[in-house]
Amino acid sequence: VALGRIQLTGDGTRRRVVLDVTVDGVEGAALGVMSQGELHSLALSLFVPRATLPESPFRFIVIDDPVQSMDPARVDGLARVLEGASADRQVLVFTHDDRLPEAVRRLDIPAEIVEVTRRDASVVELRRAIDPVGRYLEDALAVAGTGDLPAAAAARVVPGLCRLAIEAACMEVVRRRRLGRGEPYADVERALTEAGTLTRLGALALFDDPERGPVLPARIEKEAGAAAALAFRLCDDDAVETQALEPVELVRQASKLAGVLRGVR
């Protein structure tokens, strides 16, 4: 199904949009030939670009249940479109369908997934199901726990994934703190980009000051223990002897450290 011209028509105070489509080259009207899932996709293909115009005063979009009756490839496509939209604005999606979170995981899209459950009298509970930190740690554990994993791969892949998890935890702390006190989004992102190294990023998260990197290891050791401080060093520097911690233990310590970092206000 290919989309043709989009026409704005109407009479008096009524406005409508006419969408012409062709099906395998034969003309038809969109509503008559498209499935429910295709119509949803079509509506989204009009809504998302319109909502993300530079002229829009809103730096966010909210979409309610966009994946109903969509086929799997379309769900993947939607996940990518929303990832694109999230480059410079907040994207909030509500869904009761597990396929979108699934696509987000598989496509490695940095998104946070929150499960909402409703108790009696609409008392709502929120539970963070997965977020970038958890996903990197999950992947790291899957690799570290592989029985016959070659040492060379363990030494490179596991610290790399743990590093990504720790970075994500630091960024979360910095964003929450700085956006919370009203700093502009662009300034916060610039501070994060300019931090550069993991040590400076860690100092930005723990002390709100990237220049205090040199005192970071001592602080991590105090807050999370010596093993977590070692894990931080392993993630920070490829040159450090990675055999110092077993891969699974490295993930465990990185996970502990990420937890401590995220607890920082």
Next chain:
Amino acid sequence: LSTGARSLLDQAHGLLLRADADTAGLWPRASALLARRSVEASVYRLWELRGLELGACPMRTQLICLRTYLGDAPLAARAGHAWSALRRACHHHPYELAPTVAELEAWFAVASDLIDRVARDVPDP
């Protein structure tokens, strides 16, 4: 050799294009299976090029490692996703239809990009 991956993908394409009484109704899952093998062949080829013995590890581990070693993390993520979608398409699931031509072609495109990327691969310094 990565021609292995390419020829598997060509066979998968062939099944899509050919309307044949013998393969009627079977081609979506059969071509998904061939494309999945093609992705796996590309991944094995990369390990071979890098001298890493990862081929015996579970595919999930290999696909996570691919993000580190391929030198193109977004493509590695897409390949991982295509592989799991193809794997799902290879099996019968109640209430789930066989993949459509458009879906299969999208996954084949990823498999093809992966073949090209691996073909250009130079081992780690």
